[in-house]
Amino acid sequence: MSAKKDYRPETRLVHAGTLRSQFGEMSEALFLTQGYIYPSAEECEARFSGKIPGYVYSRYSNPTMSMFEQRMAALEGAEAARSTATGMAAVTTALMGLVRMGDHVVAAKALFGSCRWVIEEWLARFGVTFTLVDGEDLDQWKKAVTRNTKVFFMETPTNPTLQVYDITAIAEIAHAAGAKLVVDNVFATPLYQSPLKLGADVVVYSATKHIDGQGRVLGGCILATEKIIVDNYHQLLRQTGPSLSPFNAWVLLKGLETLSVRVERETETAAKIADRLSGHDRLTRLIYPGREDHPQAAIVAKQMTGGSNLIAFEIKGGKEGAFRFLNGLSLIGITNNLGDAKSLITHPTTTTHQRLTPEQRAELGIGDGLVRLSVGLEHVDDLLEDLTGALDKV
Numbered sequence: 001m002s003a004k005k006d007y008r009p010e011t012r013l014v015h016a017g018t019l020r021s022q023f024g025e026m027s028e029a030l031f032l033t034q035g036y037i038y039p040s041a042e043e044c045e046a047r048f049s050g051k052i053p054g055y056v057y058s059r060y061s062n063p064t065m066s067m068f069e070q071r072m073a074a075l076e077g078a079e080a081a082r083s084t085a086t087g088m089a090a091v092t093t094a095l096m097g098l099v100r101m102g103d104h105v106v107a108a109k110a111l112f113g114s115c116r117w118v119i120e121e122w123l124a125r126f127g128v129t130f131t132l133v134d135g136e137d138l139d140q141w142k143k144a145v146t147r148n149t150k151v152f153f154m155e156t157p158t159n160p161t162l163q164v165y166d167i168t169a170i171a172e173i174a175h176a177a178g179a180k181l182v183v184d185n186v187f188a189t190p191l192y193q194s195p196l197k198l199g200a201d202v203v204v205y206s207a208t209k210h211i212d213g214q215g216r217v218l219g220g221c222i223l224a225t226e227k228i229i230v231d232n233y234h235q236l237l238r239q240t241g242p243s244l245s246p247f248n249a250w251v252l253l254k255g256l257e258t259l260s261v262r263v264e265r266e267t268e269t270a271a272k273i274a275d276r277l278s279g280h281d282r283l284t285r286l287i288y289p290g291r292e293d294h295p296q297a298a299i300v301a302k303q304m305t306g307g308s309n310l311i312a313f314e315i316k317g318g319k320e321g322a323f324r325f326l327n328g329l330s331l332i333g334i335t336n337n338l339g340d341a342k343s344l345i346t347h348p349t350t351t352t353h354q355r356l357t358p359e360q361r362a363e364l365g366i367g368d369g370l371v372r373l374s375v376g377l378e379h380v381d382d383l384l385e386d387l388t389g390a391l392d393k394v
């Protein structure tokens with residue numbers, strides 16, 4: 001049974017895309033198979049030529065992958081979705097599928113480190129040029145356009161400073177230039193921001209984050225219209241094979257069932273923590289998209305329906321201060337991951353953004369004292385005790 005199109009997101013997260021086998025299983029089945037057996041040579045030929053639908057090989061597709069893709073598409077309001085082994089496989093495919101040698105990409109500077117590497121180091125090897133802009137400055141997006149610009153790329157909110165960019169305005173600039181806008185929507189989650197409805201052409205996720213949400217598997221997803229997927233990604237994914245494993249697809253499918261409950265609770269707790277820590281005398285600043293003092297609060301109000309479970313704050317005393325704070329935590333884990341049931345904290349300068357020069361980090365507002373907190377499902381008071389106790393040690 002598939003969920004009706006007009007069910008609300010929470011309902012779609014539980015029911016959309018379910019395919020039942022002849023056994024009538026209640027929970028979605030895990031089809032742990034590489035290939036498929038055909039009832040006849042004729043049917044095998046017809047399936048291979050695409051004359052009749054059906055699975056042929058799990059690098060191409062698999063019923064458990066299909067359920068995950070259909071549930072993601074229903075949640076996002078997208079015509080089509082394709083799953084990938086990781087979020088980076090989704091980002092790399094989403095970009096590479098849209099460009100040819102000689103093309104040009106415009107991207108916001110504030111990107112997850114690996115995404116910047118793909119643009120600056122990898123695409124450049126194939127003769128694809130790029131311009132990095134301050135994502136907030138619409139004029140910079142406009143001025144960066146060349147005759148060969150094919151793709152605009154950004155994440156919003158950004159990693160790790162939680163800047164929020166105007167998707168509708170940037171999509172308009174991209175479309176006027178004949179380019180497509182690809183949005184990495186990991187930080188907002190599909191619950192709080194719908195880039196396709198705001199004008200983006202392609203949305204990508206690291207499903208490793210909130211969608212799994214319990215630290216188990218990696219995965220990714222690309223969502224767009226059927227035409228964009230077929231024209232740009234379908235063959236690229238099939239022939240190069242960055243496929244999601246059926247097991248991971250199954251874990252992520254079950255993760256989707258509880259996504260709204262987890263992310264809503266985490267966001268509620270994050271908002272309380274942000275309010276409590278804002279103005280703390282050991283911090284120089286705090287950024288949370290759910291607060292009125294967020295630098296782009298007007299854009300947040302226009303395009304997001306929730307603030308997310310992520311908070312960024314700068315500890316006094318630079319790296320030394322940040323390390324004293326991190327080492328003073330006993331409940332919250334030091335890691336580079338996010339979106340988990342467990343609260344996690346990251347020091348971007350020495351982890352996710354280590355590759356950038358100090359000047360590049362300064363340009364992005366990533367000071368040595370900045371930390372990024374991903375709020376989990378623990379009791380808010382336990383988290384506050386841990387955070388304020390560690391701040392006392394700074």
Ligand SMILES: Cc1ncc(COP(=O)(O)O)c(C=O)c1O
Binds near residue numbers: 086087209218220
């Ligand atoms: C914003 C963003 N995009 C993409 C990725 C890549 O995802 P993955 O680790 O699943 O490849 C990450 C995190 O790793 C991320 O934070």
